[in-house]
Amino acid sequence: MNIMKIFSITTAAVLLCGVSFAQAQKSESSIQLSFSKKTDNSKIVNALVMGKKSGEKFSPAKNAHISFYAKKEKELVLITKSITDGQGKTNALLPKDLPLDTGRYFGITVKLENDSVYENSEEELRLKDVNLAIQLNPHDTARIMTATVTEITADGNVKGVKDVPINFYVQRLFGIMPAAEEHTVNTNEKGEAVFSFPKGIPGDTAGNMTVVARIDDNDMYGTVESQSPCAWGKVVPLEKDPFPREIWGAQAPWGLIITLSILYGGVWFCYFFMFFQLRKIKTEEDLTVNS
Amino acid sequence: MSKTIYPDSNIPAELSVEVIREDSLRPTRKWGRSTQIWLGCLLMVAGWGLYAYIHQLRHGLGETAMRNYVSWGLYISTFVFFIGISHSGTLVSAILRITKQDWRMPITRIAELMTFVSLLFGGIMPIIDLGRPDRIANLVIFGRVQSPLMWDVMSILTYFTGSTIFLWLPMIPDMALSRDRLTVCDSRFKKFRKWLYTKLAIGWTGSKTQWKRLELVMTIMTIVIIPVAVSVHTVVSYIFAMTLRPGWNSTVFGPYFVAGALYSGSAIVILAMVVFRKLYHLEKYITYRHFDLMGRVVLALTLIYAYLNLNEYWIPAYKMATAEGHLLHDLFSGSYSTAFWLCQFGTVLFPIIVMCFPKGRTPGMLAFICSLIAVGAWVKRYLIVVPTLLHPFLPIQDVPQDWAQYFPNWVEWSVTMGALSGILIVITLYAKLFPMMSIWEVVHGAKVEENKRIATEKGEHEEEELLKAESVHAKTSKGKTTIVMANGNK
Numbered sequence: 001m002n003i004m005k006i007f008s009i010t011t012a013a014v015l016l017c018g019v020s021f022a023q024a025q026k027s028e029s030s031i032q033l034s035f036s037k038k039t040d041n042s043k044i045v046n047a048l049v050m051g052k053k054s055g056e057k058f059s060p061a062k063n064a065h066i067s068f069y070a071k072k073e074k075e076l077v078l079i080t081k082s083i084t085d086g087q088g089k090t091n092a093l094l095p096k097d098l099p100l101d102t103g104r105y106f107g108i109t110v111k112l113e114n115d116s117v118y119e120n121s122e123e124e125l126r127l128k129d130v131n132l133a134i135q136l137n138p139h140d141t142a143r144i145m146t147a148t149v150t151e152i153t154a155d156g157n158v159k160g161v162k163d164v165p166i167n168f169y170v171q172r173l174f175g176i177m178p179a180a181e182e183h184t185v186n187t188n189e190k191g192e193a194v195f196s197f198p199k200g201i202p203g204d205t206a207g208n209m210t211v212v213a214r215i216d217d218n219d220m221y222g223t224v225e226s227q228s229p230c231a232w233g234k235v236v237p238l239e240k241d242p243f244p245r246e247i248w249g250a251q252a253p254w255g256l257i258i259t260l261s262i263l264y265g266g267v268w269f270c271y272f273f274m275f276f277q278l279r280k281i282k283t284e285e286d287l288t289v290n291s
Numbered sequence: 292m293s294k295t296i297y298p299d300s301n302i303p304a305e306l307s308v309e310v311i312r313e314d315s316l317r318p319t320r321k322w323g324r325s326t327q328i329w330l331g332c333l334l335m336v337a338g339w340g341l342y343a344y345i346h347q348l349r350h351g352l353g354e355t356a357m358r359n360y361v362s363w364g365l366y367i368s369t370f371v372f373f374i375g376i377s378h379s380g381t382l383v384s385a386i387l388r389i390t391k392q393d394w395r396m397p398i399t400r401i402a403e404l405m406t407f408v409s410l411l412f413g414g415i416m417p418i419i420d421l422g423r424p425d426r427i428a429n430l431v432i433f434g435r436v437q438s439p440l441m442w443d444v445m446s447i448l449t450y451f452t453g454s455t456i457f458l459w460l461p462m463i464p465d466m467a468l469s470r471d472r473l474t475v476c477d478s479r480f481k482k483f484r485k486w487l488y489t490k491l492a493i494g495w496t497g498s499k500t501q502w503k504r505l506e507l508v509m510t511i512m513t514i515v516i517i518p519v520a521v522s523v524h525t526v527v528s529y530i531f532a533m534t535l536r537p538g539w540n541s542t543v544f545g546p547y548f549v550a551g552a553l554y555s556g557s558a559i560v561i562l563a564m565v566v567f568r569k570l571y572h573l574e575k576y577i578t579y580r581h582f583d584l585m586g587r588v589v590l591a592l593t594l595i596y597a598y599l600n601l602n603e604y605w606i607p608a609y610k611m612a613t614a615e616g617h618l619l620h621d622l623f624s625g626s627y628s629t630a631f632w633l634c635q636f637g638t639v640l641f642p643i644i645v646m647c648f649p650k651g652r653t654p655g656m657l658a659f660i661c662s663l664i665a666v667g668a669w670v671k672r673y674l675i676v677v678p679t680l681l682h683p684f685l686p687i688q689d690v691p692q693d694w695a696q697y698f699p700n701w702v703e704w705s706v707t708m709g710a711l712s713g714i715l716i717v718i719t720l721y722a723k724l725f726p727m728m729s730i731w732e733v734v735h736g737a738k739v740e741e742n743k744r745i746a747t748e749k750g751e752h753e754e755e756e757l758l759k760a761e762s763v764h765a766k767t768s769k770g771k772t773t774i775v776m777a778n779g780n781k
Contacts, residue, residue, distance in 0.1 A: 247437050248437070249437075252435065252436040252437045253437075256436060256437065257436055260436065260442070260445075263522075264445055264449060267449055267453070267515055267519055268449065270511055270512075270515045271452060271453065271456065271515075273508075273511070274456060274460075274508040274511060274512060277504050277507060277508045278493060278504075278508065280504060281463075281493055281494065281495065281501050281504050281505070282493045282494045284494075284498065284500055284501060
């Protein structure tokens with residue numbers, strides 16, 4: 001009986017130590033959040049999760065289990081669950097009818113919980129939902145572009161938001177480019193920011209391009225973006241030969257190819273001719289033997 | 292199979308065809324204990340080099356001393372050195388063959404063999420320098436024709452193929468001889484040798500048509516191999532000269548590399564001549580005259596190399612442009628100055644002075660001088676590659692200490708010594724399988740000498756007869772007392 005007791009206590013102690021050890025081995029974690037609202041009014045929360053073992057630096061937390069919650073009064077309503085990628089990143093598309101508080105703010109809480117590798121952690125985001133719209137006349141030669149920031153009040157009316165910095169950009173192939181050196185305009189009392197678009201920005205073959213107005217990473221609104229196509233760009237004709245043959249180009253000049261082919265081809269021709277002659281030596285020997 | 296016919300008449304008694312053949316083939320039948328010990332030692336070094344290379348392959352190039360700035364270290368220096376040696380075959384064999392220098396005959400095979408082995412291992416060195424050798428295939432798949440690296444691969448491949456053919460062609464009649472002699476002589480690996488000699492002899496019987504064909508292909512090969520060899524080292528110089536770096540940005544690099552290659556290559560041939568002459572008792576064939584003539588060749592090449600060397604350093608030193616100036620200061624009076632000046636004085640100027648005197652062109656002296664030249668040429672390649680990489684146009688700042696300096700570590704030394712052992716293993720195995728002299732050419736040379744001797748004796752006899760007749764005529768016609776000597780002097 002005593003032996004059984006000792007065995008049970010020892011087993012429990014070992015298991016307890018193992019569990020504690022496993023818990024002690026978990027990495028510290030942290031979450032950074034950002035919010036963006038696109039032209040189609042889709043709202044996305046991006047999370048960057050970092051992990052750190054004791055004595056090491058923070059590095060992206062791969063395959064961490066993340067839960068996204070919306071704050072409804074004092075409760076948290078689960079929106080979605082996700083797993084981080086190799087760079088510790090993940091995101092969630094927020095529902096259109098997000099619950100708002102009395103100040104017209106919405107709250108998002110992101111939690112790293114019940115993960116075998118990382119310790120639990122959470123981060124909260126509280127932002128105001130605003131709309132950003134662009135008004136422009138595509139054929140306006142003065143190239144005046146107006147971006148309007150509005151919010152819906154508690155009584156359901158639309159109201160302009162003043163003193164919001166709006167940045168104006170042009171969409172390029174791999175990102176956005178500031179439309180001018182001074183490309184930030186604050187909204188007025190009506191919530192409007194008027195920007196005179198500069199001339200000479202290259203567009204496509206018909207001068208078409210996409211203009212972008214953005215509230216960039218604002219503490220109160222996050223990132224809100226609106227895009228619109230227009231024909232304000234400079235017409236750039238299609239290059240007939242965008243990658244000409246040259247020494248420092250993608251393709252070698254014909255002169256070089258021909259010269260090298262003649263030189264090396266000539267030498268290798270001699271080699272093959274020699275092999276042909278040597279083969280004849282062999283054939284002659286065979287004929288001698290046969291005769 | 293019909294018996295081989297050889298052009299073998301009128302050979303002096305002391306150098307009869309049979310003596311030449313036996314002297315050439317005898318060493319291939321012996322595998323003495325010393326050979327086995329020598330090969331064993333070389334295999335151990337090569338094995339250690341292979342272990343170091345596998346270590347480098349498993350753990351990456353970070354296991355070497357090479358870092359971001361010095362990415363071409365000992366491996367690429369050795370590559371340039373080995374490619375340089377490969378010019379020996381072209382010089383001694385092709386150039387002397389085309390200029391009809393008959394004295395070359397006993398040493399052509401040694402020179403051609405040096406070309407073959409140095410190219411074989413020289414070509415491997417850049418692959419060793421790659422952290423991921425499997426990516427060499429990318430050169431073929433994605434290679435840019437505009438890149439000097441691509442030209443380098445093409446040139447070396449072409450030259451290696453040509454050199455292998457150039458080594459093999461004069462071997463064909465000798466292979467037939469070895470094949471036929473094997474039936475009567477006792478030797479190791481008899482079956483393998485029989486098979487090898489038969490394959491390499493490609494059914495040579497020595498018929499007139501076969502000789503005609505062989506002479507044709509050898510003439511073509513002799514003409515073709517010279518520009519190919521010159522192009523190889525020129526292109527090797529391009530991988531340096533076509534980059535914008537202090538010390539490499541030079542228009543003289545092409546001829547400078549070719550001259551340096553011929554200078555070091557011919558020195559290596561002399562070293563090999565000394566070794567094989569001694570080991571294989573070839574004193575009758577590789578005489579003092581050969582050393583004297585090869586010494587003159589090396590002297591001429593050293594002078595050309597010295598002239599180009601002067602141009603390479605004097606012109607930028609006169610200008611001392613900022614970046615070049617930093618490099619030159621480091622070479623002339625900085626951390627590389629000892630090696631630099633030892634190279635200039637010890638392996639260029641000193642050999643010139645010594646080889647100017649006939650006593651400096653004896654086998655012993657030449658062995659010493661050529662050893663200096665060989666080591667100096669290797670160090671010089673290192674001085675071309677490494678200091679330039681440590682002096683980029685944008686100064687090295689805020690980097691770990693080991694990035695801003697370089698000296699090869701045990702991995703690089705082991706791999707390089709392994710490659711050197713590989714060269715010596717191939718030379719040893721070759722020398723134990725094949726004759727180290729081109730037998731038929733030496734026989735031909737002996738025949739030419741014999742004909743010359745007969746012609747000279749005949750000429751002297753006729754001259755004596757003529758002088759006697761003249762002296763009698765002089766006495767009788769003028770009636771004066773004139774003493775006429777047999778050689779015609781009064």
